Amino acid sequence: MLFLYASRKGERVAMEQAQRRGLARLMLRWPNRRTELREKFARDPRLVELCEAYEAACEAAAYWAKSPATVSKQRLEEYNALASATEQDILERIS
């Protein structure tokens, strides 16, 4: 039981870290929208989730960029496209 609690707590911490990394990445990407991003991140759970998804898409793209697998090029293109699509979702959410 204690192990399960620790495991779930660990997952939550990792998730929150991914959300913040995603936010940081977006603030670097759009410096002039930092204030909006930070303010809405604090009160819009959907935006928080999208930041996490954005981070996941960027990390997956980085993984496939280095992967020797035969599908790596296809996956890389897919995750780059997915990161762009998620950026559009985020812009929609904060506008």
Added chain:
Amino acid sequence: MDESVSAHGAEPPSHEIFESLQTLLANDALRLSERNRRFLSFVVMQTIEGRSDRIKAYSIGVDVFGRDDSFDPTVDPIVRIEATRLRSALTAYYEGAGAGDRIRIAMPRGGYVPSFAWSPEFAATVGASEAAKADQADTAPTATVVIHDHSGHSDPDAELRGELFTDALLLLLRKARFKTLVVPPAERAAASGAIQALFAHPGETYSLDIAVRPMAERRRYSWRFSDLRNGEVLASNFREYVARAMPCFEQIDDLAQDATKSITAVLAMR
């Protein structure tokens, strides 16, 4: 379909969830890619058909996203990312264009099994216990009308008039509280597929076939309202107007008004 989805009293019955899904998928206001429309359709259909235990990242990756059996969600998080985008799109839809929808479809975080609920407005109006009985005759759901414009695309004039007729009908039918769908061009595959699925399981869905056809200097505007369950034509009419090089909005609006009144009356008698 498995009616156990409705087991918790106030939850909508499966056939209403199905109809709501088809309406949602055909709506352009839902900002979702074709692929994510398939994703939504997959999880909702699995659930209402009693197979929610099959809804896992792996099955979605293989069945919806075309991954092979070596799919590993830990290095290929496509399902998790698209699920987040899907949740966001549903939230935005119900905050905006879908605010008046009676049924809310959601995908709670932590999994991919969807949840279904009456909208707060509907639940407040009808009451939770009444909402559970909404599939019975005395609280019959609002009918859905699928408009199919058969005006010839080879004649730009007839095509334009057909579009104007469709617009007028949409406005009036929505005012009369019908759910309205328009058969889209074939390239909009998700919306076309959703409407085809409605044709296969029509429930309280009717077709409204319209056409504007040229005959010499005249244009014949016709409409035919049918029950999709048995093909019975419930109402129809046509009018002919001389085509003039001037706006004809009033004539079209008048005919649309006539059609809407007839449809409302014929459904009230059923």
